[in-house]
Amino acid sequence: MPGDQWQAKLDTYLDGELPPEEAKALDAHLRACPSCTAEMSSRVQLRRVVKNVGNRYTLSSDFRRRMTTIAVPQKSSRRGWWWIAAAAAAVIVVAGVIGYSSSRGLSREQIYSELADQHVATLASNTPVDVVSTDRHTVKPWFQGKIPFTFNLPELPADSEFSLIGGRVSYLHQTPGAHLIYEVRKHQISVFIFQDRAILEMLTSEGHVGRKLSFNVESWNHDGLRFFVMGDASAEDIHKLGRLLRNADAS
Amino acid sequence: MEDSKHRVAGATFADLAVPLFDQLYNFAHWLTQNREEAEDLVQETYTKALRGFASFQPGTNFRAWMYRILRNTFLTSRTGLKVTMTVPLDEGDNEPVRASDATTPETLLISQSDQQLVQTALEELPVPFREILLLCEVEEMSYQEIAEALSIPLGTVMSRLSRARSALREILRERLEGNQACPATSGKQN
Numbered sequence: 001m002p003g004d005q006w007q008a009k010l011d012t013y014l015d016g017e018l019p020p021e022e023a024k025a026l027d028a029h030l031r032a033c034p035s036c037t038a039e040m041s042s043r044v045q046l047r048r049v050v051k052n053v054g055n056r057y058t059l060s061s062d063f064r065r066r067m068t069t070i071a072v073p074q075k076s077s078r079r080g081w082w083w084i085a086a087a088a089a090a091v092i093v094v095a096g097v098i099g100y101s102s103s104r105g106l107s108r109e110q111i112y113s114e115l116a117d118q119h120v121a122t123l124a125s126n127t128p129v130d131v132v133s134t135d136r137h138t139v140k141p142w143f144q145g146k147i148p149f150t151f152n153l154p155e156l157p158a159d160s161e162f163s164l165i166g167g168r169v170s171y172l173h174q175t176p177g178a179h180l181i182y183e184v185r186k187h188q189i190s191v192f193i194f195q196d197r198a199i200l201e202m203l204t205s206e207g208h209v210g211r212k213l214s215f216n217v218e219s220w221n222h223d224g225l226r227f228f229v230m231g232d233a234s235a236e237d238i239h240k241l242g243r244l245l246r247n248a249d250a251s
Numbered sequence: 252m253e254d255s256k257h258r259v260a261g262a263t264f265a266d267l268a269v270p271l272f273d274q275l276y277n278f279a280h281w282l283t284q285n286r287e288e289a290e291d292l293v294q295e296t297y298t299k300a301l302r303g304f305a306s307f308q309p310g311t312n313f314r315a316w317m318y319r320i321l322r323n324t325f326l327t328s329r330t331g332l333k334v335t336m337t338v339p340l341d342e343g344d345n346e347p348v349r350a351s352d353a354t355t356p357e358t359l360l361i362s363q364s365d366q367q368l369v370q371t372a373l374e375e376l377p378v379p380f381r382e383i384l385l386l387c388e389v390e391e392m393s394y395q396e397i398a399e400a401l402s403i404p405l406g407t408v409m410s411r412l413s414r415a416r417s418a419l420r421e422i423l424r425e426r427l428e429g430n431q432a433c434p435a436t437s438g439k440q441n
Contacts, residue, residue, distance in 0.1 A: 011416055012409070015387060017394050046361045046369075046420075047388055053370045054389030057280035059272060063290050067272055070297045072265040 006036050010043055115230075118170060119190040122179065129166030129181055139167045139180065147176045151193050154248035161185060162241060170194075184237055191245070218242045264304045267313045268297060274390060275321055281385055282325050282378060292328065296321040315392070315399035322382070322401065334378045359420055359427070372422040380415035387412055 006029050012018045013026050030037050059067070122128045131142040136153040143150075146169050156162055163183050170179035170192055177194035218229040218238050229242045275296065280289040300307075300320050307316055325331040361369065373381055386392045386400060394408045401408070 008413075011413070015394070015412075042359050042361070046359065046423075049361055049363060049366055049369045050373070050384065050388045050419075052363075053366050053373060054281070054385050055277060056370070057277045057289070059276045060286075063276075063293075064272060067294065067297060068269070070294065070301065071268045071272075073263075073301075 006033070007039050010036070010040055014040075014043060014047065115190070115192055118179065118192075122168070122181070122190065123188050128168070130168040132166040134164050136164060139164060142167065143169070143178050147178055151178060152248045153180070154244040156244075162189075162244065182241070184233065184241070187233055187237075189233065189241065191241075222246065264301055268300060268317065271314060271317055275317060278318065278382070278385060278390070279321060279325070281373070281381060282322075283328075283330050284374065285330075288328070288330060292321060292325055295324050299324065312396055312399055315396050318386070318400035319402060359424055361423060365423075365427075368423060368426055372419055372426065375422055376415065376418055379411060380418050383408070383411050384415050384419065 006026060009018060009022065009026055013023055018026065030040060131139055133139050133142075136155065140151070140153055153164070156164065161184055165181040165183055165188075167178055167180045170177050177192055180191040180193070182189040182191060218235075229238045229245075272293075276289060276293050279292040279296075280286065283289045283292060296317065300317055303320075307313065326334070373384070376384070383397060383401065386397045387394075392400065394405055394412075397408045397412075398405045403411070
């Protein structure tokens, strides 16, 4: 076969689409033909550059967020939850879900959105909690056998501005967890606790009050668990609740 | 949290479609050459795909299906219509591949430092050539998958790819020859 006919097959060969027998014959030819070998290396090199250049456009984080709301259907109305969320002060505490989420390739924003949706959907429900009690000694044992871990809740003094309303089992991507509802000055607060699946390295907001998705957020790590406090309550209230939970966890 | 209406063979639309954000956006940007238009195109693609997910055949190629929706959406957009009016999509597609299309009299030397040159050359290629090169060399799709994504026969994939590569090499050769007065820009092979 003349050299130019071999050269016509080089790209098909590099695409992995040449039938095995022809590929074998071309291999043999390349070992004996310097000009085809040179042509082959030049094409490989051009492909390398095309591949680099061809991958140059990346999504902005804003657009990725927007696309996520389109591609990931939610139970509650995406359009409605901001409005409801604004009416109900929300503090969301997440322990340990982030490592799991990153292993599934989900963004933190997706986790926040899902938990915010659960919070809003729960408060909008006629039966927001399955165990109704202000007593942590009633609420905590109720979860036994329902979730695969145990947790500590703070003992609230009689004059505390925070009060426990009750709890229910929650699921985040098939992972069961505890969903507790507190109240502070008539603001409903959700506390989610999930089992730690992996240690999250990407969070850097250690003990820091910041803002995410218009919620105030506080995050800390304790005994291998990553805690998240998130809500549109004041940064001060979030910090206070965070401190109560940290103290309960340390006791 | 999974919506049973959006499940196919155990996978939800989100399971299948979210991992494709980056590559579909990249492809859309190459087609439109404009960030805003690319975002609109991807968004419309996902909206259409979600709506039509019930008609997606489980077991067939989801990625090719998404690319097909994106490309059809592009072709009916303002920019896409301009492309189809100025570039006949299938001109020469049915001609057999000639050896002279794929071969070159002297070896073309492209180095990593020629990225800008390749970038410009790809942008200058007609859309049908640009898109097929991206699907093959950047997305590393098989010919079959490209045929599904572009809704063209397998033979057309092969002939169009060959012509696209020749056209790319031709542009690069012209540029490199034009740059010969400045030897630093004509790269040497590693």
